[in-house]
Structure formats: structure tokens, C-alpha cells
Amino acid sequence: MNTALNISPAPHTRDKWTTRFIMGVVALALLPTAVIGVIVNGLHALYIILASVLTAVATEFLFDKVCHKPNTFLDGSAVVTGLMLALTLSPSAPLYIPILGSVFAILVVKCFFGGLGKNFVNPALAARCFLLISFGRTMTLFQVDGVTTATPMSDLMAGRAVNVTEMFLGTANGVIGGSALALLVGGLVLWAMDIIHGEICFSVIGGFTLLIGLFGGQGFDPRFLAANLCGGGVIMGAFFMATDYVTSPVSRLGQLIYGLLIGVLGALFRICGTAADSFSYSIIIGNLFVPLIDTYIIPKPFAYRKGADAREKKSFRIPKPVIAIVLITLIAGAALSGVFALTKDTIEEQKLAANTKSYQEVCPEAVSFEASSSGKEAIDALDGGVYGSGFGRVYINSAVVGKDASGNIVGYVISVTSADGNDGNITLSVGISADGTVNGIAFTELNETPGMGMRCGEPEFMSQFAGKNISSFTLVKSGASADGEVDAISGATVTSTAVVNAVNAGVDFYLKTLKGGN
Amino acid sequence: MKDTFRGGVHPKQNKDPQRVSPLRVYDAKGEMVFPLSQHIGKPAKPVVAKNDEVLVGQLLAEADGFVSATVVSSCSGKVKAIEKRRTISGAMLECVVVENDGEYRKLDGFGERKDYSALTRDEIIGRIKAAGIVGLGGAGFPTHVKLMPKDPGAIKYIIANGAECEPYITCNDRLMREKPEDIVEGLRIILSLFPNAEGVIAIENNKPEAIEAMKKASSGEERIRVLPLKTKYPQGGERSLIKVIAGVDFPITALPADVGCIVDNVGTIYAVQRAVAFREPLFTHALTVCGDAVKEPANLIVRDGTSVSELIDACGGLKEGVSLKKAIAGGPMMGFAMSSLDVPVVKTTNAVTLLCEDGSEKAELEMTACLHCGRCTTVCPQGLLPQLMADAVYIGDLERYEKKLYGLECIACGSCTYICPAKRPLTQTFKQTKAEIMALKRAAGGKK
Numbered sequence: 011m012n013t014a015l016n017i018s019p020a021p022h023t024r025d026k027w028t029t030r031f032i033m034g035v036v037a038l039a040l041l042p043t044a045v046i047g048v049i050v051n052g053l054h055a056l057y058i059i060l061a062s063v064l065t066a067v068a069t070e071f072l073f074d075k076v077c078h079k080p081n082t083f084l085d086g087s088a089v090v091t092g093l094m095l096a097l098t099l100s101p102s103a104p105l106y107i108p109i110l111g112s113v114f115a116i117l118v119v120k121c122f123f124g125g126l127g128k129n130f131v132n133p134a135l136a137a138r139c140f141l142l143i144s145f146g147r148t149m150t151l152f153q154v155d156g157v158t159t160a161t162p163m164s165d166l167m168a169g170r171a172v173n174v175t176e177m178f179l180g181t182a183n184g185v186i187g188g189s190a191l192a193l194l195v196g197g198l199v200l201w202a203m204d205i206i207h208g209e210i211c212f213s214v215i216g217g218f219t220l221l222i223g224l225f226g227g228q229g230f231d232p233r234f235l236a237a238n239l240c241g242g243g244v245i246m247g248a249f250f251m252a253t254d255y256v257t258s259p260v261s262r263l264g265q266l267i268y269g270l271l272i273g274v275l276g277a278l279f280r281i282c283g284t285a286a287d288s289f290s291y292s293i294i295i296g297n298l299f300v301p302l303i304d305t306y307i308i309p310k311p312f313a314y315r316k317g318a319d320a321r322e323k324k325s326f327r328i329p330k331p332v333i334a335i336v337l338i339t340l341i342a343g344a345a346l347s348g349v350f351a352l353t354k355d356t357i358e359e360q361k362l363a364a365n366t367k368s369y370q371e372v373c374p375e376a377v378s379f380e381a382s383s384s385g386k387e388a389i390d391a392l393d394g395g396v397y398g399s400g401f402g403r404v405y406i407n408s409a410v411v412g413k414d415a416s417g418n419i420v421g422y423v424i425s426v427t428s429a430d431g432n433d434g435n436i437t438l439s440v441g442i443s444a445d446g447t448v449n450g451i452a453f454t455e456l457n458e459t460p461g462m463g464m465r466c467g468e469p470e471f472m473s474q475f476a477g478k479n480i481s482s483f484t485l486v487k488s489g490a491s492a493d494g495e496v497d498a499i500s501g502a503t504v505t506s507t508a509v510v511n512a513v514n515a516g517v518d519f520y521l522k523t524l525k526g527g528n
Numbered sequence: 529m530k531d532t533f534r535g536g537v538h539p540k541q542n543k544d545p546q547r548v549s550p551l552r553v554y555d556a557k558g559e560m561v562f563p564l565s566q567h568i569g570k571p572a573k574p575v576v577a578k579n580d581e582v583l584v585g586q587l588l589a590e591a592d593g594f595v596s597a598t599v600v601s602s603c604s605g606k607v608k609a610i611e612k613r614r615t616i617s618g619a620m621l622e623c624v625v626v627e628n629d630g631e632y633r634k635l636d637g638f639g640e641r642k643d644y645s646a647l648t649r650d651e652i653i654g655r656i657k658a659a660g661i662v663g664l665g666g667a668g669f670p671t672h673v674k675l676m677p678k679d680p681g682a683i684k685y686i687i688a689n690g691a692e693c694e695p696y697i698t699c700n701d702r703l704m705r706e707k708p709e710d711i712v713e714g715l716r717i718i719l720s721l722f723p724n725a726e727g728v729i730a731i732e733n734n735k736p737e738a739i740e741a742m743k744k745a746s747s748g749e750e751r752i753r754v755l756p757l758k759t760k761y762p763q764g765g766e767r768s769l770i771k772v773i774a775g776v777d778f779p780i781t782a783l784p785a786d787v788g789c790i791v792d793n794v795g796t797i798y799a800v801q802r803a804v805a806f807r808e809p810l811f812t813h814a815l816t817v818c819g820d821a822v823k824e825p826a827n828l829i830v831r832d833g834t835s836v837s838e839l840i841d842a843c844g845g846l847k848e849g850v851s852l853k854k855a856i857a858g859g860p861m862m863g864f865a866m867s868s869l870d871v872p873v874v875k876t877t878n879a880v881t882l883l884c885e886d887g888s889e890k891a892e893l894e895m896t897a898c899l900h901c902g903r904c905t906t907v908c909p910q911g912l913l914p915q916l917m918a919d920a921v922y923i924g925d926l927e928r929y930e931k932k933l934y935g936l937e938c939i940a941c942g943s944c945t946y947i948c949p950a951k952r953p954l955t956q957t958f959k960q961t962k963a964e965i966m967a968l969k970r971a972a973g974g975k976k
Contacts, residue, residue: 015852015853015854015855015865015866015867015868015869016853016854016865016886016888016889017618017865017866017867018865018886018888018889018956019864019865019953019955019956019959020856020858020860020861020862020863020864020865020940020942020955020956021860021861021862021887021888021942021945021946021955022854022856022860022861022863022865022881022883022886022887022888023539023540023695023860023861023887023946024887024888024890024891024945024946024948024951025537025539025946025947025948025949027903027947027949028894028896028949028950028951029894029896029899029949029950029951030894031949032899032901032949082896082897085896124897125897126896126897126899127897127898127899127900127950128897204903204906205901207902255899255900255901255902256899256900258900260900260902260905260913260915260916261905261913304916308913308916308932308933309911309913310911310934311777311779311910311911311912311934311937312534312771312777312910312911313777313778313779313780313910313911313937314779314934315777315911
């Protein structure tokens with residue numbers, strides 16, 4: 011029975027988890043996001059994902075073959091890299107984009123630096139940045155049904171209103187991996203399985219949220235914060251990119267610092283920068299700090315740490331600089347919030363005054379205005395979403411009822427914003443008398459091109475709406491004759507269309523919601 | 529109180545087949561081989577010569593120096609040779625070989641319980657020394673040396689280690705279930721040497737029967753308590769136990785006694801009881817024969833010097849139709865692989881694990897580059913950074929390994945190697961590096 015026995019030092023048993031298993035779980039965690047991306051964006055998104063993954067695996071295979079290295083393409087890391095890259099691309103990108111990106115990620119960033127575990131920046135992100143620089147226009151082109159359209163991220167960066175629910179679910183226009191919900195679920199599963207370090211992902215999100223809240227200009231408004239978190243790859247970055255093992259620090263403290271650094275940089279780029287993809291850069295910069303962090307933050311073994319000897323009285327004190335920094339942050343935060351709260355009221359007051367003035371302009375018979383209860387209900391039901399269909403991106407801000415001295419209803423005023431203006435939002439009030447005749451319109455927000463779009467604010471254009479009792483206005487190039495036809499301002503079709511759409515939305519809102527009621 | 533330490537891993541227990549097997553005395557038949565070095569320290573000096581007749585319990589070799597232990601015969605018969613033989617660790621060591629006559633004629637003067645209450649401290653330690661007792665947990669440090677710290681009054685805890693955190697091994701489980709009163713008596717004897725100490729019997733909570741038995745046996749003992757611990761490897765490591773019980777982490781350069789603790793395996797404590805109450809030297813101990821290659825896994829009371837292959841036969845032999853890949857002296861986490869089964873069991877052999885599948889061999893096939901996933905850091909019970917230590921070894925920076933990363937603090941528990949998804953041989957690298965650094969230090973010291 012004494013056949014040759016295996017001799018090797020202890021331990022003689024191993025855990026079941028392998029590199030391939032971990033990579034497989036990460037890929038699976040990304041799968042829901044990919045599936046939603048394909049469902050929302052169509053088959054081309056699937057081709058992009060397949061092209062990216064297959065190219066990544068093939069590149070690694072060929073590199074190993076050519077260099078006579080043991081083949082590592084089956085360890086699953088190339089699949090994850092390819093998948094991550096694909097999810098950060100536009101669903102309308104031509105197929106050479108994922109292919110070039112994957113080759114760059116695997117060949118230049120990973121294999122040239124020694125393969126798995128040796129790259130110093132995240133390969134997928136580096137490839138994305140490479141593509142952004144090389145194919146800037148193609149990379150930032152987001153098309154819906156063949157038409158180039160603004161993404162929620164570009165709206166957010168331009169200060170326009172966005173639909174947070176769509177961004178969260180991933181149905182909004184944007185990259186393939188746009189579903190914050192699916193990413194969040196996948197990321198939390200990875201965290202629960204101890205595959206990614208909570209120190210990193212939560213400090214990224216924490217640092218980002220804190221800074222956006224403090225300096226984003228809108229305080230800790232949940233909708234604003236949520237919009238910022240759901241867009242621009244923050245969730246993807248925090249859970250899947252920043253947590254990349256190779257390019258994140260070893261120690262827990264190091265991981266916290268690294269995560270905060272990425273979060274803070276990301277927020278700074280978001281606040282001060284103009285690019286919607288800035289989060290990629292903040293992670294890459296974070297990656298570059300890792301060797302430095304790992305050099306200076308090496309935790310000592312338990313036996314050499316303070317408090318290792320329990321017999322000594324434990325007198326752990328928080329270092330003073332830490333307390334100071336925390337206090338300063340708190341005070342600064344409180345001050346900023348205070349300033350915001352104070353100015354917020356003033357801003358609101360001014361808005362209110364402007365609104366009342368515009369109400370009176372378009373509903374001159376009324377002496378007092380009060381919010382319409384049915385209107386408020388309908389507006390709440392919209393939850394900040396686009397109103398109706400066929401009006402472009404219009405939002406109903408408020409609806410008020412105008413009353414005369416004896417309390418009789420004499421008219422309604424609806425405040426409508428259109429996000430389709432040439433230079434930002436257009437907000438106007440539509441006044442409608444009790445019998446349904448449009449009294450007129452008044453602008454409360456109009457920042458269009460002077461001499462062109464701005465001419466929509468001139469009485470000549472505005473008066474075209476007054477005194478009409480119809481359900482919809484039509485824009486014509488010139489020579490309006492029929493009832494309800496409106497002459498466009500020449501050279502400002504976009505603005506004119508936005509205004510007409512906004513007015514039509516207001517009238518529609520009146521007819522469907524306010525008419526006859528209070 | 530917390531019931532566990534930081535870090536650690538959860539290897540598959542594999543204890544069920546042998547847990548149910550009661551301790552059974554196995555008397556060897558073939559020749560018996562007694563290595564002169566079954567302990568840490570200087571090898572013992574033989575006091576018998578070829579062709580001498582020896583009896584059970586007779587001294588074969590006496591302790592040579594302070595840190596050394598005697599070797600006693602476990603059979604009767606004629607000394608066949610004193611020569612170099614292959615031992616369980618694989619090394620060729622000087623051994624006394626006795627031709628076992630199978631009669632087990634006993635030396636007079638031991639085996640009957642005698643009152644020991646009048647014994648002085650030195651006499652008790654003398655009996656333990658004469659019995660040749662060493663740490664049966666695996667390290668084999670002479671117990672009488674351990675029981676003579678500089679200041680006995682400073683010892684706060686005597687820890688009876690019944691954690692048995694290695695997978696497969698169950699002999700201490702059975703010992704605690706079957707001899708709880710004897711273990712408690714042994715612990716009481718040790719406690720009598722340390723006026724300020726409390727006895728703590730530490731048992732992992734996967735052994736509820738043993739916990740119950742020890743609690744029952746120690747009820748009414750003011751200075752003894754039973755402490756159930758979380759089942760986690762390496763819970764039975766000296767440092768893990770001290771961390772839980774005394775709340776102290778201490779560097780590798782310090783001894784448990786420096787932090788007021790003495791840790792003894794329950795098997796050792798049982799041997800102390802036999803030595804002091806019965807004057808019986810250490811020549812038998814509990815051992816588990818286990819693994820998926822053996823037919824009838826069992827717990828045995830074996831005589832030192834018995835050949836491993838004979839023990840396997842005593843457990844029904846190897847299973848048919850399977851091939852034995854690896855035979856381990858001890859458990860799969862810290863035991864060492866045997867090159868041959870024709871080697872004698874020594875005092876510190878607490879298990880023979882026979883496996884059809886070699887985890888190390890499989891790991892070699894699955895090995896990838898280090899991912900830097902940090903799992904090794906999470907599980908290290910010492911709070912080290914195995915991934916960075918391996919990097920330092922790889923680039924040959926031993927200075928960084930020792931000074932910056934405290935690489936010498938590694939206790940070689942194997943947790944990092946076990947958990948590594950890239951299947952890197954971490955512990956193995958650290959053991960080798962430690963040996964290299966120590967050799968370099970010795971060389972540097974020699975030059976001065």
C-alpha cells in the first residue's frame with residue numbers, strides 16, 4: 011500500500027473559492043444591469059456587450075499565445091473587464107468602439123503591465139477614458155430612435171430638471187449600464203458576499219453625497235442628491251470600479267481614504283467641471299494614489315497596535331486634528347446650509363412676487379390668487395415628470411385660481427416650464443378666463459438668444475395667444491390665418507416651438523384638470 | 529466576554545464519522561521505534577544499550593539539559609538497535625528500536641493511585657518531568673519547563689485547550705467526554721502550582737457533549753470554569769485562546785507566561801494527572817485515525833512507537849478502490865505530510881489523516897496571479913498583511929518583510945493559504961522566508 015505519497019507543506023486543504031468563481035460572481039452581479047440595458051436600448055446594446063467581452067477574452071488569449079505565457083484568459087477577469095467597459099458605453103456607439111476599447115484595456119493596461127493583478131489603473135475605466143479622448147463626439151453621442159438627444163446627465167450638468175425615477179430604473183437616455191437600481195442590487199450582493207470592501211464603496215458614496223450636498227448649490231435636497239447619485243456612473247463606479255482589488259489599497263484605513271478621495275474628486279468635478287463623465291476620471295486619479303496610500307498606511311499586527319494589551323487601561327482618544335477637522339466640516343456645513351436656507355426664502359419670495367405679477371398680467375380681473383386643489387393633486391401625481399405627450403419636455407409647475415373681490419372664480423393661471431428651449435428652460439404663465447378663453451401669456455423665465463429666441467417675449471408674438479378659446483395652438487412659419495395658428499419668430503423655431511408647446515400643455519392641463527373645478 | 533478572536537477561517541469540519549467512535553486501546557504487535565527527539569529542545573540521551581531487556585514504563589533515554597524530555601518504553605522486549613530511522617516528520621533521527629514481545633510486562637512502581645496531597649511544588653514538577661510529558665497539541669514543548677515560569681504568582685490563567693479546531697481530529701473531544709474528572713483533576717494539580725491563577729477549559733461549541741461533560745466534572749470547582757468558544761480555525765492556537773480569555777495580543781518574541789497565561793492541551797493535562805496521581809510516565813496517548821481513505825475512522829489510545837501503517841490496519845485498512853494521495857500527521861491545516869507510512873507514532877502525533885484528494889495538488893492547478901483581494905488580510909489572526917509579505921518575498925526585500933510588515937510574527941496557521949482564491953502558497957512562503965531570515969541572522973551573529 012505504500013505507493014508514492016504527495017509531500018507538501020501545510021495546509022493541505024483549501025477554500026472552495028477560486029479566482030474564476032469571484033470573477034464569475036462579479037460578472038453575474040453586472041448581468042441584471044446588462045439585461046435592463048439591452049431591454050431598454052435594443053439589440054445593438056447586446057452587440058456592443060458581446061463585442062466588448064469577446065474582444066477582451068480574445069485579446070488576452072492572443073497575447074498569452076504570442077508571448078508564450080501560460081494562458082490566463084479563462085480566469086474570468088477579461089470577461090469582467092469587457093462587460094464593465096460595455097456598460098459604460100452609449101447604446102448607439104458603433105461596434106469598433108467596444109472592440110478598440112477592449113483591446114486597449116486588456117493589451118495596454120493589463121497585459122503590458124504584467125497581466126492579472128499588476129495593472130495600476132482599472133483597465134475598463136482606462137479604456138473608457140482612452141475612448142473619450144480619441145472618439146469624443148461618438149462617445150458622447152446618445153441617440154434615441156436615430157435622433158441625438160440630451161441625457162439626464164447633460165441636463166443635470168446644465169442645471170435643467172431631470173426625471174429621477176427614470177434615471178434610477180435605467181429607462182432614461184444614457185449609457186447601457188444606466189440602471190442605478192440594478193447596479194445597486196448587484197453591488198450590495200457583492201458587498202454582502204464579502205467580495206467587495208464596504209470601506210471603499212460606502213466612502214465613495216458618502217464623500218460624494220456630502221460634498222454635493224454642501225457645495226452643489228441645492229443643499230441636501232433628496233431629489234437633487236438622488237439625481238446626482240443615479241447619474242454619471244457614480245453607483246457603477248463606487249461598487250464595481252473603485253472596488254477593483256488590484257487598484258485599491260490594502261488596509262481598511264487606506265481604503266476609506268481612497269474611497270473618500272474618489273467621492274470628493276467626483277463631486278468636485280461634477281460641481282466645477284463641465285463633463286458628464288467626470289466620475290471615470292476621479293476613479294482613475296484615485297487609482298494613481300493607491301501606491302502612495304499603501305506605502306504610508308500599513309497597519310501593524312494586532313500585537314503592536316495600541317490597546318493590544320488589555321491589562322493596560324484602555325484610554326483611546328480621538329486625535330485632536332481629527333476632532334478639529336470634523337468640527338470645521340460641521341460648522342462649514344451648517345453655515346452653508348444656513349446661508350442656503352436664508353437665501354432660499356428670499357429667492358422664493360422673489361419668485362412668488364414675479365409669479366403674482368405674471369398672474370395679474372394674464373388674469374387682470376382677479377384680485378386674489380389661491381392654489382387650485384385639483385391642480386395640486388394632478389401636479390403631485392406627475393412627480394416632477396414630463397406632462398402629457400406631444401408637448402416635448404414640459405413640466406407643470408403650479409396652477410392657481412383667480413378670484414374677484416366677492417370670491418367668484420374669474421380665471422386660472424398655469425405656470426409651465428419647457429426644457430426644450432435653445433438655452434435652458436423657458437417658464438411662462440398661461441392665463442385662462444372662467445369661460446376657457448386664453449387671456450394671454452407671460453414669461454417668468456426666458457434666456458434665449460437675443461434678437462432671435464428672445465423675441466418670443468415681445469408683445470407682437472405673445473399677443474397671438476390672447477382671446478382665443480381653443481384646445482390647441484399650431485405653429486406656422488408665417489401668415490397665420492386660421493384660428494389658433496401662431497406665426498413663429500423667424501430664425502427661432504426651436505424657441506417658438508417650445509413656447510407653443512408650453513402654452514398647449516397649459517391649456518390641456520386646464521381642460522383636463524381645472525375646468526369647472528376649484 | 530467575546531467568544532472568539534479576530535480573523536480565522538471555517539474549513540469543512542469533517543469530524544462526524546469519527547466523533548461517534550469511543551476511545552479504544554490499541555496494543556501494537558510489531559517492533560516499536562522511539563525517536564530520541566519527540567519534543568522541542570535537545571534530544572534525549574539513551575540510557576539503554578543494544579540487547580537490554582526493557583519493560584513498559586522503563587526509561588529509554590533521559591532528558592539532556594533544561595529544555596528536553598525523557599523517552600519511556602511503551603512495550604516490553606529487547607532493545608534491537610539504537611540507530612537512525614525515518615521518523616514521522618520525514619527526517620532521519622536517532623531512535624531506540626525495541627523488539628516488542630507482546631507481553632507488555634510492566635515496570636513496578638506505577639499504575640496505582642496514591643495520595644499526592646503532600647507533594648511539594650518541586651516534587652510535582654519532578655514527577656511531570658520524569659514522566660517525559662510534552663505538549664501533546666503538536667508543538668511538543670516540555671511541559672515541566674512550561675510550568676516553571678520566572679514568577680508563578682504572576683500567572684493569571686491556566687488554559688486547558690480543548691478547542692480542537694483542526695478539521696477531522698476528534699480524540700480530545702472523546703477524551704473530554706470519557707475522562708472529564710481526570711482532566712479536571714489534572715488541571716487542579718497544575719493550579720496548585722499557581723496561587724493566583726484561574727483554570728479555564730476552552731472548548732469549541734461544535735462539541736456540546738464535551739462541554740457538558742466538562743461542566744459537570746468541574747461543577748463545584750471554584751477556580752475552574754468551562755468556556756465554550758466559537759467554532760473557527762485557529763481557535764485552538766495558543767494566541768487565539770489568550771486573546772479571547774485574557775484579551776491580550778502579544779508579539780511572537782514573548783511567551784504566554786509573559787502575559788500571565790499558560791496553555792496546555794487537555795491531553796497533556798490528562799497525562800499530568802496520570803503522572804502525578806499514578807506515577808505513570810507518558811507512553812500512551814489519544815489519537816484519531818481519519819480521512820476519506822480509511823475504512824473505519826476511529827479514536828484510539830495508542831502506544832508511542834507504534835507504526836502508522838499498523839494503526840491504519842487497526843482501523844480496517846484503506847478503503848478499496850481509492851488511492852491514498854496524502855497521509856498527514858495531524859490535521860489538514862497544520863499537520864505535515866508523511867512520505868512513508870512505516871514510521872512510528874510519537875508523543876505529539878494526535879492524528880493520522882488519510883486523504884484521497886490533495887488540496888495542495890488541486891490548488892496548484894487552479895493557481896492564478898494574486899488578485900490583491902485582501903481575503904488573507906481579513907483572516908490573518910495576527911493582523912498581518914500576507915499579500916504584501918508575499919510581494920516583499922517575491923522582490924527579495926527581506927528588510928521590508930521583517931521590519932515594515934512584521935513577517936516574523938506569522939504563526940504559520942495556514943489561514944491565508946486556505947482562503948486565497950488565487951491559491952497562492954502564502955503560509956508555505958512565509959515559513960521558508962522565516963527560516964531564511966533566521967539562518968541569515970545566525971550567520972551574521974556567528975561572524976561577530
